[in-house]
Amino acid sequence: xxxxxxxSNTPKSTDPQWERSLLEKVALAAVKEQTTARRWGIxxxxxxxxxxxxxxxxxxxxxxxxxxxxxxxxxTAVIDISGAIAEDKEANAADxxxxxxxxxxxxxxxxxxxxxxxxxxxxxxxxxxxxxxRNIKKAHPELPIYAVVSxxxxxxxxxxxxxxxxxxxxxxxxIGSIGVIMDGFGFVDVMQKLGVERRLLTxxxxxxxxxxxxxxxxxxxxxxxxxxxxxxxxFITAVKTGxxxxxxxxxDMFSGLVWTGEESIKLGISDAYGNDDAVAKNIIGAEKLLNxxxxxxxxxxxxxxxxxxxxxxxxxxLLTPSIR
Numbered sequence: 350x351x352x353x354x355x356x357s358n359t360p361k362s363t364d365p366q367w368e369r370s371l372l373e374k375v376a377l378a379a380v381k382e383q384t385t386a387r388r389w390g391i392x393x394x395x396x397x398x399x400x401x402x403x404x405x406x407x408x409x410x411x412x413x414x415x416x417x418x419x420x421x422x423x424x425t426a427v428i429d430i431s432g433a434i435a436e437d438k439e440a441n442a443a444d445x446x447x448x449x450x451x452x453x454x455x456x457x458x459x460x461x462x463x464x465x466x467x468x469x470x471x472x473x474x475x476x477x478x479x480x481x482x483r484n485i486k487k488a489h490p491e492l493p494i495y496a497v498v499s500x501x502x503x504x505x506x507x508x509x510x511x512x513x514x515x516x517x518x519x520x521x522x523x524i525g526s527i528g529v530i531m532d533g534f535g536f537v538d539v540m541q542k543l544g545v546e547r548r549l550l551t552x553x554x555x556x557x558x559x560x561x562x563x564x565x566x567x568x569x570x571x572x573x574x575x576x577x578x579x580x581x582x583x584f585i586t587a588v589k590t591g592x593x594x595x596x597x598x599x600x601d602m603f604s605g606l607v608w609t610g611e612e613s614i615k616l617g618i619s620d621a622y623g624n625d626d627a628v629a630k631n632i633i634g635a636e637k638l639l640n641x642x643x644x645x646x647x648x649x650x651x652x653x654x655x656x657x658x659x660x661x662x663x664x665x666x667l668l669t670p671s672i673r
Contacts, residue, residue, distance in 0.1 A: 422457060423458070423459040423634075423637070424455075424457055424458060424459065424637040424639040425458075425460050425462055425625075425629035425633045425636075425638050426455065426458045426462070426639055426640075426641045427461075427625060427638050427640045427641065428448045428462070428641050429464045429642040430445060430463055430466070430467050433467065433468065433469070434467055434470030434471055434474050434505045434506065434509075435471050436471065438470070440467055440470070441474055442474040442475075442477035442478050442481075444643040445481075445509075446481045447643050449461070449481055449485060449641075451641050452641040453485055453489060455639075458492070459492075459633055460493040460494070460495065460632075460633030460634075460635060461492065461495070462629065463495070463496045463510065464499065464625060465497065465498045465499070465502040466499040467503070467505070467506035468501055468504065468506065468526075469504025469505035469508075469526065470504070470506075471505060472505060472583070472584065474505065475506075475509050476508065476583070476587070478509045479508055479587055482509070482513060486512075486514070493515075494512075494513045495515050495517060495628055495632065495633070496509070496510035496513040496515070497516075497517045497518075497623060497624060497625050497628055498510070498518045498519065498522045498610065498619070499519065499522065499624075500522065502516075502518075502522065502523070502524045503523060503526035504527070507524060507527065507618075508584055508587055508588070511587060511588045511590075511591035512587070513591070515621070515632075516619040517619065517620065517621055517622065517623030517627075517628055518619045518622060519610050520609065520610045520611040520622060521609060521611075522610035522613075523607045523610075524608060524610060524619060525607040525608050525613065525618055526605055526606070526607045527584060527585065527588055527602065527604075528603070528604065529580045529584065530577075530605075531573065533561055534561050535561055535565065537562065537563065540562060547562045547563060549562075558572075559573060581603070584603075585603050596616070596618070597617045599616065602616065626638070
């Protein structure tokens, strides 16, 4: 009797079946918790990758047009000319010309604004855009093309702007610099002081023309001066052709000087005061601004940077004219 009572009062914790059941429950709960944690981990990782692919997609396939306000049927196309003008820069002839052509093809484009904010750059790139603008004006005389200057429009930028119908400025804008520059360095005296000997072999009498480690030669210097004089004259001719009798020529107009927007109007280098909004609304008559500036994709930018690094390294060894 006592033995049976003791057996009935034995705690359940001594029951092997109960312990096994408890362990199974604990193990099952741990597995469920791990499964839940794994599912949430997969969810957040998937969300992260979707976000990254979305960002990559936006950069790889950027939108060319961006609406800057307004709901009118017609719009004013805006094309940015910003930064140095060069083939390996964002302000390059190919992209600017593509932007112009896209704007012209759009039936709702009532006029084009070249938003100019550049110190200049390559005369070749500038001439390409200049000629494209003049060709568009011949083919579409009813479509106005205006240049609107913000901070600066100098040299190559002004080369381009001079092809437009009118140039609008801010009183404090800097504009002009109608000139050409070719610069470099000479290290002959430094090499002599350091005891460094220059060993140079060439095939062709002028193959090492203006070599920075060799003394300058009078005939080569004269030749290069005549070269940049030719480029300068091409620049002057383009400006005179574009601006016509609006220019009030002075002895220093084509000397490379820059003027404020206020002074430039007096000289006929520009026409009037105005910004993008005012020109679109009051001059063109289409208040809505639509930006047609070509946007490079993420991959293009990356490949361009690698190419530009190589090009810059190569270009640093050569002398090239620049209208800046």
